[in-house]
Amino acid sequence: MTIHAAPPSPRLPWTGTALAVLATAGMALAGAGLITAGIVLVLWLGTLWLARPERTVEVRVAEEPAMSRQAMIDLIEPFGVPVMMLDGQRIAAANAAARDELGGHIIGQDARVALRHPEAITLLDTREGSVTVRGLTGPRSIWQVRRVAVDDRFSLIELVDRTAEADISRAHTDFVANASHELRTPLASIIGYIETLADPDARIDAATTARFHNTVLREAKRLQHLVEDLMSLSRIEAEKHDLPRDHIDLGQMAASIGGEVAATSGEDRILVEAEDVLVQGDRQQLDQVIRNLVDNSMKYSDPARAVELRVVRIGNEAVLSVTDHGEGIHADHIPHLTRRFYRTDPGRSRAAGGTGLGLAIVKHIVERHRGRLDISSRLGIGTTVTIRLGIVAASPLPGLAAQPDRATA
Amino acid sequence: MVAEHTVKAFDEDMTRLRGLVAEMGGLAELSIAEAMEALVNGDEDLAAGVIARDRRIDLLESEVDRLSVRVLALRAPMADDLREVIAALKIAGVIERIGDYAKNIAKRVGHIEGRKRFEPLTLLPMMNELAGDMVHDVLTAYAARDPVAAAEIVQRDAKVDAFYDSVFRNFVSYMVENPATISSVAQLMFVARNIERIGDHATNIAEMVHFAATGTYLPEREDVPPPA
Incomplete structure (x- = not known):
């Protein structure tokens, strides 16, 4: 739709005027009356004057299509929400946020490759509209996808993340259901013992009183741990959608935690092999992950054998593993270990002061870091928990990361 | 990103082929999730929707078939383009199978009795999520x-x-303890089997993705023995 500018023309039609003057002069010379010639000249010049071309204004509405396309790409790039520009069905451009969420590979591909969800694909058949799509980027993600047509060829697709809003209500119900049950158990026991102690009719000797007091104290402490764990779990859940940005040396962190554990539990209880590797993460949360895993392994393993804490770099991943030589976990339990309050042996877990939340916390932190958590175990031999996190400034290597052995059923 | 081809129409065909495969995958993903949701909630309408969606997946598969054959016949692609077309053709077939498994799960929704507090049913959603994530990630x-x-x-x-082994053992012991539920739990046993097959098919797709991208095959997987 280019409007061509008219060729530059003078304000006054000099050629026409000259022609008119010459023609009327010729008429006069040829014998026409001077008056007739004059009238013809006036009329001729008058029409020329009236019909003279307007001074042209150069108008360029649209330049080359590639130019405006580049301009649009520059325009969408700084947006915080993912925005893609479609050329027909093909993705012509995607801004930084879109490349982050959907991957850099989507540019140049069919829009269906990037969106894939049936709801979102219905949007591609319509000119404009908006749909809510589940599971676009992760299992529980919810996105509002909106399409706006720019012209017949180009359109823009905007994605707005609604995951966090939907999560809050779900997390709330989960929390109440799980927590109330777990909180009730120690409370019931505290109330029972206190009632007995407070009963003036019950004659309790000093030794029993002391024992009851101890029980109450132990249960109250358990309650305290439970509340602390629940708080940290809900804190992690609240921010699980924002990727942590700090750069942390996982190897150094593991080494320092290993040192602390060795100082309190004895040098022979822990073996640390850590190489320096930078990951992007939240310092406090990664610290909690390592502590929880080491703590678990110490609690449930053979006290005569050391727990092994390793950090190595494999390919473009940092691999943290905690290995113990305990009795191992039956394969039937492994898929459920990261569920809240799941215990393979409730009695033993409670006796050891476990809240049933340790691995759930670890799992949530690892998910927030977009890492992976694997648990492998062999009965009678021991258990290894492995966490893989992407390293900072990861340059994708063609080689595949070596996989350590996994749970076999 | 793959380099552009001199013949622009070829580029367009390839983009469309990949788009169709992605669309099929999206439908299958949704079916996997909804079939389980229908099963857990006893939602027969949702199940009917899953069953109806399978038709659409089948239609798309034949469209992928037609387009692949057309590309092979008209453009005689070579090297990575050839692998890409072959992979699309095979992946479409596998996604169609995945869609069938989801449909099969949805078909069993009406056959489960006493859904409330039915313990075996609580094990399956997590397994389904694992398999569903594999399908999502492989796509x-x-x-x-x-x-x-x-x-x-x-x-x-x-x-x-x-997970399948664990669920299998759990179901068997549940049936031994509660013979009245055998017909329902047997249905769930098939559901678990279907989910396990979905996981296998996701790995098949992964192998084809690997082949299409690199031209080499992944090393053979170890066979896992069936549950005793």
């Missing part, structure tokens, strides 16, 4: 032509298999 790996992600997904199948 993303396909979109990104990412062989590393594909290789990782192959490894994950062991988790689904382990």
